[in-house]
Amino acid sequence: MKRYEQLADDIAHSIREGLLARGEKLPSVRQASAARKVSPSTVFQAYYLLEARGLISARERSGYYVSGGTQHLPPLPEPDINSTPEATQVDVSELVFEVLESTRARKVVPLGSAFPSPLLFPMARLAKTMAACVQAMDPWRSVEDISPGDAELRRQIALRYMIDGLQVSPDEIVITNGALEGLNLCLQAVTQPGDTVLIGSPTFYAALQAIERNGLKAVDVPCHPRDGIDLAALQRALELHKPTACWLMTNFQNPLGSLMPDDKKKDMVTLLARHNVPLIEDDVYGELYFGDQRPKPAKAFDTAGLVMHCSSFSKCLAPGYRVGWAAPGRYAKTVERLKLTTTLATSVPAQITLAGYLKKGGYDKHLRGLRHTLLLQQIKFVAAIERHFPAGTRLTSPSGGYFLWVKLPDGVNSLELHREALKNGISIAPGPIFSAHKGSTDYVRLNYGHLWSDEMEGAIAALGQIIHRLSMRSA
Amino acid sequence: MKRYEQLADDIAHSIREGLLARGEKLPSVRQASAARKVSPSTVFQAYYLLEARGLISARERSGYYVSGGTQHLPPLPEPDINSTPEATQVDVSELVFEVLESTRARKVVPLGSAFPSPLLFPMARLAKTMAACVQAMDPWRSVEDISPGDAELRRQIALRYMIDGLQVSPDEIVITNGALEGLNLCLQAVTQPGDTVLIGSPTFYAALQAIERNGLKAVDVPCHPRDGIDLAALQRALELHKPTACWLMTNFQNPLGSLMPDDKKKDMVTLLARHNVPLIEDDVYGELYFGDQRPKPAKAFDTAGLVMHCSSFSKCLAPGYRVGWAAPGRYAKTVERLKLTTTLATSVPAQITLAGYLKKGGYDKHLRGLRHTLLLQQIKFVAAIERHFPAGTRLTSPSGGYFLWVKLPDGVNSLELHREALKNGISIAPGPIFSAHKGSTDYVRLNYGHLWSDEMEGAIAALGQIIHRLSMRSA
Structure with missing residues (x-):
């Protein structure tokens, strides 16, 4: 743990214990730096971290105060969850x-x-890794790394799932041309033209475009700006519209930034499984958390093989490399074959470079x-x-x-x-x-x-x- | 022109002029080498070239003879062009x-x-080019090279079209994840589920899979093993089935290896234009000719913007890099946007590497x-x-x-x-x-x-x- 993280934890402890009361002013950066014998920048970083966790807040030209749950700007209104949207x-x-x-x-x-x-990304280090990986590349990789993709990269991704507490086999993972291809293939794997798909409202426009392109109908389910999709509205939509799939972003949803709590994710997965509806889970922002640990994907609570988890390295490591993946549960083989017949393979130099980078370590430090x-x-x-x-x-x-x-x-x-x-x-x-x-x-x-x-x-x-x-x- | 090509041309001239008669034995390699003052390997290469052009043929343990149009193995039978296939x-x-x-x-x-x-490919040189290109890469390329793709690569591809006598603007070119993605996007751009598509028979299975996946119907048009699709059968199919598109391979068709002569291509393009049917032209083998010059694509004869020409570097330069392109005529914008919403971009390191390789020269020598x-x-x-x-x-x-x-x-x-x-x-x-x-x-x-x-x-x-x-x- 870094020094500023330690300091932030100490202060958080003091707040929870009541040593620092709501609305109370924190020591200035200079005071804290002198008292704790750390650099001012360490104090700054600790205060930023605490602010991100909602424990303290800055008042302009005044300093930091222990939060009372209020914010300078009022929060967003809750969505109207009693509307019954049409399939459109x-x-x-x-x-x-x-x-x-x-x-x-x-x-x-x-x-x-x-x-x-x-x-924001380690482009120089990636370039160096790529230079080394392609110069050592076995030419047969170009044939063997077609869908489902490079074995070492799939193993590295499975290891990351394991560290986050998920049991995902490398055999379930299909390497895709960014998460976007994974999401599109998952949607194709479980729908036919004319089918109805549940989406959050508001939602990432690529979901709307995929629904439009595949001749599907969309049903909006309201999302809360803080904790994501409304489960009561989801249940009503499931009963009313008999959808074939549900496409959602569970962590730091685009555009809301909402984060579904673990319990809510679990309830949602259970609800969808009861209706036998596969969930296409877009989790491209999951690694970009400001809290203590990576929020779990909904897939962590899947026992029926119905959650198709999609993510990528584009938003957190290697933009432009176009390397993502899907872990599509019981639909893995279907997705692998759809990939094989639409784009065949993800660029092999990009695949082996990311495998090499992950294997060498340093990704977590970058993150x-x-x-x-x-x-x-x-x-x-x-x-x-x-x-x-x-x-x-x-x-x-x-x-x-x-x-x-x-x-x-x-x-x-x-x-x-x-x-x-x-x-x-x-x-x-x-x-x-x-x-x-x-x-x-x-x-x-x-x-x-x-x-x-x-x-x-x-x-x-x-x-x-x-x-x-x-x-x-x-x- | 290389020495063996010059020698081959001299001998071809002699055959055409009748100096060497049908069935006549050519000088042995040793004789020719001495007589022409060239190395035996030059003679070998010249004889191979003439054999590929069908002008001479080898008889085992005997030597080379001027061809009489017959081959050791009988050629394939002509297809039955009078059948009227159903849409299936x-x-x-x-x-x-x-x-x-x-x-x-x-x-x-x-x-x-x-x-x-x-x-068969210059993997080491490509790796070296990639190392140099990614290490010098402007990070903003990762944003700017999304569909339609890297500007320099599109310019280099347009230059190659120009050298082959085609006028294709870089603005018409969409970089794709191999030709396979280009073909699939072109098909999606011009069809709706339920539509009918004409294909050659036999045909590359990816066309069949794309038709299956997109809920389309296929009509077979017989292909000759030597010169490709039968135009009379094509005309009947156009009239009978009112297809929305035609998907063909014009040069060295997979699996037949057939090559459509230029006149036939021109007639086909005219025929399709008369029915206002777009042609999805798969031309991934066009560079792999054994004759004097690259066979033209059907697109060379397109005046209506209806020919969607697709090719790639996967079969002739950089397998596994997954860089191809489409030049989809009047459908270019539609294809560009389909790419944007399905896979967003082709791997940028692969794009800039091929642009760098083409710019530097050496591709034609490799070919x-x-x-x-x-x-x-x-x-x-x-x-x-x-x-x-x-x-x-x-x-x-x-x-x-x-x-x-x-x-x-x-x-x-x-x-x-x-x-x-x-x-x-x-x-x-x-x-x-x-x-x-x-x-x-x-x-x-x-x-x-x-x-x-x-x-x-x-x-x-x-x-x-x-x-x-x-x-x-x-x-």
Whole structure:
């Protein structure tokens, strides 16, 4: 355990024991540094960590205080869980493509991007590993590593499952071209055109596009911004719509950032199993937690082989390498064969490089640094939004990932904001791209995974001004 | 032009001018070497080249003779082009998977493999290029090289089209995870479940699997073993079945090895355009020609934007890298977006490596060597088959690629041969995996792309014995 983690644990202990009361001011960084005989930066990091865990909060130009459960910005409202949504044909792709294309120019400030900054990743070390791995590569790997994929990489992934307390055999794992291919293959493995699929609302747009492309119908199930899908609504949807599959993100959901507690995951898996409905679990952000340990995937509670767990290295280690995987339970063979007949194999140099990197060790160290960076980024972005966005703004403060879900003040339309922001060289992700009904018009998703800078501060200030102007006009 | 090519051209000229008559014996290698003042190996290579062009043929222990148009083994029969096939649901995958899996163990002699030997490719040089490219890689490539793909790679591919006389803009090119992904995306771009697709018969099984997976119906159009699809039968099928698309391999078709002449390609493109039917053109073997120049793709004759040309580097440069592309004419944007929503991007290290390799030069030199090797391989395999297979065997002698299509003696069933051969550690590709109706039961496809050796000779001898035994039993 690092020094700052130890310090944070000590302070957390003091708070739990009541030595530090709610609302009480913590020692200044200078005081704590002197008293504990640690560097000021260690204290800073400990305070950041405690803030991320919700135990303390910063007040501008004043210092840190023990949290009383309140936040500077009010939290998001709960979703309406009593609505009974219809199964709908999805038609969101045009809008998604328009937004995606707007985020690709390098000069646009990428608050609307789906990717974290590539500068957060050990690209140089990966390149070195790749150089070594491909120069030593047995040419026959090019034949033998076709679907289900490189044996050593599947073994390394199975080992990581084991460390997280899951029993997943290498034989169940299919290496895919990023998690996106895995999710798409899993969906194809368990559905036929015309079938109904349950999704969270709001949801990651790739799920909407896959449903649209495969001629399926979507049923929205409301998600809470803090702890994910509403189980009562899920149960009603299961009974009413007889879906063939359910596609969800359990950890740091995109766009909400919600994290399902373990008990809730277990109840959900049990509920779905009772209806014999496979769960396509998108868990690409699971490693990006700010708490004490990796949140479990729903697959940890699966006893029926119905949970198809998909993840990748794209968001936490090797963007652009396009290496992900599916652990599709009882559908493993079907997914392996779908992969074989659609893209045959994942790029072998990329597969053996990741196998080599994982085998050598150092991934967990990188992840610790990455989590810490993302946490600091969140703190800076949230503070800037507090400084610059007008009253009436509300937002999440997720305990992992790199997205904020922001409710705009009344009367501000996020699609209009998207267009106005783009004129100012700033991209955002407007709410309707996360909705089968193009709803969530008063929400935007902001990416805090790009490095904080004066330019970023300027962009958030400019965004605040545009929101202010749009809200004035509507008042 | 190399010395042996010059020598071959001189001899070809002599044959055309009648200086060397049909059936006449050529000078021995030693004689020619002395007379022409070139090395014996130059003469050997020139004779091989002339043999591949069908101008001369070797008689065992006797030497080379000017061809009279006859071959030692009789050619394949023409297909029955007057049948009017029904549109059929396809259900061939199980059989294909069984055969594919049988070819993956390294100890099995891979005559049934779809891949050439990985030892034929410049893996060391590619690895060196990859090391240099990834170590110099701009991290933002991981974001910018998502579909349609790396700009420099698309430019290099467009340049190669230009050299072959085709005008294809880099903007039309979508980089894919091998040609297989390109073909699948093109099919999805132009069809809906229930639609009818024309395919060659026999055909590459991936086309059958894609049709099966996408809920489409297939109509077989007979293919000639020498010059490909029958145009009269194609026209009847177009009129009768109103297909939504046509999926064909124009150059060195898998499994036939047939090569459509340019005029025929042009007529086919015109015919399809008249019916407004897009052509999905699989051209992965086009670079593996043994003649004077690369055969044109059908796309060279497309004026309506209806030809979706797909190819890759997997069969001619970089197996396992999984880099291919589609040039889908008027459907380019649709294919680009399908790629974006299914696999997002092709592995960026693989993309930039191929771009770097192509930019540096040396690809054409590698290809010349590869073609020469494959041609020599074909000669050795055909000679061995002549030595070991029983009378009644017939086979193709394609002018490119690495497949032989072999008709077994009457009464020998290729599925039975497949099972018997596998017991002897030899894989073959039985005819039914290339047929929507599990037809072609008396044919097998043999791969001559694995290096000739005593073990290979032994495998062909063993195969010949099994065929002999099976044909005796049926007699």
